[in-house]
Amino acid sequence: MPGKWDTSTKRLVGENPEHFIKWLLPDAQYTTTVISKPPNLNIREIEADILYQITLFGLLCLVHIEFQSYYDATMAKRMWEYNALATFSYNCPTYSFVIYLKKCEVTEPFFKWEFPNGKVVHDFQFTVIKLWEIPPEMLKQTGLIGIFPLMVLAQDGKRPEVVEEVITSLKAVEEGAGKELLSLTYLFASFVFEDEADRNWLKRRFGMLQDILRDTWAYKEIMQEGLEKGLQKGREEGREEERQQRLKDQRQTLITIVQAHFPNIKDFAQKQANTVKDPELLQSLILKLFAAHTEEEATQILRAVNPRQKKKKQ
Numbered sequence: 552m553p554g555k556w557d558t559s560t561k562r563l564v565g566e567n568p569e570h571f572i573k574w575l576l577p578d579a580q581y582t583t584t585v586i587s588k589p590p591n592l593n594i595r596e597i598e599a600d601i602l603y604q605i606t607l608f609g610l611l612c613l614v615h616i617e618f619q620s621y622y623d624a625t626m627a628k629r630m631w632e633y634n635a636l637a638t639f640s641y642n643c644p645t646y647s648f649v650i651y652l653k654k655c656e657v658t659e660p661f662f663k664w665e666f667p668n669g670k671v672v673h674d675f676q677f678t679v680i681k682l683w684e685i686p687p688e689m690l691k692q693t694g695l696i697g698i699f700p701l702m703v704l705a706q707d708g709k710r711p712e713v714v715e716e717v718i719t720s721l722k723a724v725e726e727g728a729g730k731e732l733l734s735l736t737y738l739f740a741s742f743v744f745e746d747e748a749d750r751n752w753l754k755r756r757f758g759m760l761q762d763i764l765r766d767t768w769a770y771k772e773i774m775q776e777g778l779e780k781g782l783q784k785g786r787e788e789g790r791e792e793e794r795q796q797r798l799k800d801q802r803q804t805l806i807t808i809v810q811a812h813f814p815n816i817k818d819f820a821q822k823q824a825n826t827v828k829d830p831e832l833l834q835s836l837i838l839k840l841f842a843a844h845t846e847e848e849a850t851q852i853l854r855a856v857n858p859r860q861k862k863k864k865q
Contacts, residue, residue, distance in 0.1 A: 556652060557796075559738050560618040562768060564601060566731055567697025572605055572614060574698050575648055575678075579605040585613060585641065602637060613637055613645040621790075622655045625831070627662040631675040632834070636804070647677040652704050653743070654683040682706075687713050696724055700736040709743045711752050718756070733760065734767035794830065801833040805840060813846045816853070823853045832856075 564571050569581035582604040601616040615633055619626065630647050637645045651657060657679055664673040687702040702708050702717050717736050721729035737757045744750045757764065764770040802824040809820040827833050836852065843849040 556618065556620045556742070559735060559742075560652070561601070562731070563697070563700055563735050564616065566735075567695070568603055570695035570697030571616065572603060574693055574695055575616070575680075576605065576607065576614065576646075579607045579612075579614070581605055582611070604643075611643060613641060613643050615645055615647040617647065617649045618652055619649055620652045620655075621793075622657070624658065625834075626658045627660070627675075627677075628834075630677050631662040631673065632837070634675060634677070648680060649677060650680045650682065652682055654681075657681060682708075687716070691716070691720065696721060696729060696732060700732055700739055703736060703740045704743060709740065709745070709749070711749060711756070714740050714753065714756065718760070730763055731767050734764045734770040737764070737770065797830050798828070798833065801830060801837060802827075805833065805837050808837065808840050809849065812840075812843070813849045815846060816850055819850070820853055823856045827856060 568584065572579050572581040585602045585604050601618075603614050603616075605612050605614050615630075615637055617630065617633070623629070626649065630649060634645050634647045637643075649660075660677050660679040662673065662675045663671060666672050682701060682704045683706055685705045687705040687708045690698055690702050690705055699717050699720055702713055705713075707713075714736065718733065721733050721736070723729075737753070740753055741750075744753055757770075761770075802821075805824050806817065806821055809817050813820075824833070824836075827836070836856070839852045840849055843852060
């Protein structure tokens with residue numbers, strides 16, 4: 552979920568990762584952000600920000616958090632791929648969460664793959680959180696200030712009264728600790744406020760906090776691009792940005808796998824990956840390469856992208 556939603560949610564989780572872990576898994580203890588090692592999911596900033604190491608009942612585990620703002624029919628399969636790659640890379644049990652930011656159709660929280668004879672060869676489950684079904688009061692009652700900005704995305708949360716409640720709560724915490732969270736609240740509210748009167752109120756209200764927020768990332772983001780321009784651009788370009796970023800991520804995942812197992816054909820793999828414009832085809836290539844045993848087998852898989860291409864020595 553790239554673009555403004557992606558960047559802002561990364562910032563939010565990064566401010567207080569331990570609060571998100573405590574919210575999602577009350578019995579768990581946040582340990583650290585996972586350090587990249589190939590092949591892995593840490594191929595861009597969002598992956599590094601939402602893959603965390605925790606301790607649960609005395610055992611080390613990983614938690615993968617994905618944010619989503621619209622319906623994606625391939626979501627369950629994508630989550631399985633992320634989870635499998637993380638588990639493979641770190642040899643550690645991994646659990647995945649999808650947090651939906653805006654009301655939309657949601658895929659079932661599982662992915663099952665069967666062999667032709669009916670035997671289940673993969674049965675993957677994850678947790679889906681629909682913010683629009685959670686009352687803002689429920690988020691506030693956790694006492695975890697790191698998730699308070701999500702209150703404006705919660706059930707009936709895009710109202711000045713809810714924003715005011717978040718402002719009051721965050722201003723009451725230790726000096727400086729809530730500044731970035733306040734500015735992120737402003738950013739999230741700017742994404743979802745639709746009524747012109749509410750948008751004007753939002754500008755005036757946070758204008759009163761300018762002295763507090765002027766050095767925060769989110770406030771600078773808003774001032775730089777303009778609230779109205781950001782809203783319009785997010786609506787018009789969000790889908791295409793998502794597709795392009797997904798292609799970029801998948802190409803990098805493919806190269807990571809080739810580099811780890813078949814380094815002699817890395818350049819060829821990069822060339823072939825760059826020619827693929829369909830995210831589904833890239834997903835298929837990644838899974839096939841993941842199962843390849845020899846360099847020749849991997850080369851044939853990559854060459855199949857362009858069957859007319861003449862065979863060359865690698």
